[in-house]
Amino acid sequence: MTDTRGNPDVPHQLTAAERPAPAHRPAQRTPGRVAVALLGGFRLTLDGSDVELPGGAQRLTAALALSGRMSRSRLAGTLWPETEEHRALARLRTGIWRVNQAAPELVVTAAGEIALHARTEVDVRDVVDRSLRVLHGGEVEPAVWSSGEEAGDLLPGWEDEWLADARERLRQMRLHVMETVAERLCETGSYGLAIEVALTVLRADMLRESAHRVLVRVHLAEGNIGEAWRAYETCVHVLDRELGVRPTRATSDLLAGRPPGVRRRGLSHPH
Known part of the structure; x- marks a missing residue:
């Protein structure tokens, strides 16, 4: 091979040793352990550390969660x-950029749709999954009902209209789960816990007749007929005062046929 390094008219061909190393292309970044909490307030953590996001980026993350x-x-x-589409889309692009700057690859696009990375942990999804298992006959986990009030409401203080359906769905699911748990506890003879769970439901919604009914059933199962009548009378009073109606047949039939002598003075007989 002719050496051309000394000839200015011939372009010098670099040897393998002289060629610069190819530019390093970093591998696609994968998020660490990312968790989005929506109950009790918005919180984003990356590998256990809090990640601060501006309001718009928080709402984007919450909506996808x-x-x-x-x-x-x-x-x-x-x-x-209420924003023109092109401006709303521009805000969306900015929001996605801000989220991914704070938590790389948290927001991803696939098949024309936007979502959070598949590995993202979301507290609401966890509550819903465990609740559905209970409602379908699965094992009752204490965390499903014991932390119902402690976990807090869904994004309290946020007034966005798109949250209304999610809030109501979560509220109804929590109440149904706790009623189911109270009934299961009653079946196993854990009457004190069953009463506490039923009363927790009533603290959340005093007009919920199904919860009053569960409470009456627990008292009857424990053999406390007087307490059952007292719980029934509370139901009668609340429904009459707030709605102007009487309990349904499903509730009144629980005490129908009980010896009148066990009733306290002033308690109305179901009919």
């Missing part, structure tokens, strides 16, 4: 319903 995945136009319209 609740919905799972959404198209760009739908997500933009949900978050900024």
Whole structure:
């Protein structure tokens, strides 16, 4: 091979040893342990450390945490319903950039839809999954009902319209789960805990007749007929005062046929 390094008219061909190393291409960043908490307030953590996000980026993250995945136009319209579409989409792009700057690859796009990374932990999803297992006959985990009040409401203080359906769904699920738990506890003879769980439901919604009914059943199962009548009378009084109605047949039949002598003076007989 002719050496051309000394000839200025011939371009010098670099040897393998002289060629610069190829530019290093970093591998795609994968998020660490990412958790989004929505109960009791918004919180984003990355590997256990809090991540600060501005308000718009928080709402973007929360909307995806609740919905799972959404198209760009739908997500933009949900978050900024009173803004022109092109401006809403611009805000969305900015929001995605800000989230991914704080927590790399947290927001991803696939098949034209936007979602949180599949490894993202979301407290609401966890509560819903465990609750559905209980409602379908699965084992009752203490965390499903014991932390119901402690966990807090869904994003308290946020007034966004898109939260209304999610809040009501979560509220109804919590109440149904706690009623189911109270009934299961009653079946196993854990009457004190069953009463406490039933009363927790009534503290959340005193007009919930099904919870009054559970409480009456527990008292009857424990053999406390007087307490059952007292619980029934409370139900009668609350429904009459607030709604102007009487308990349904399903509730009144629980005490129908009970010896009148066990009733306290002033308690109305179910009919």
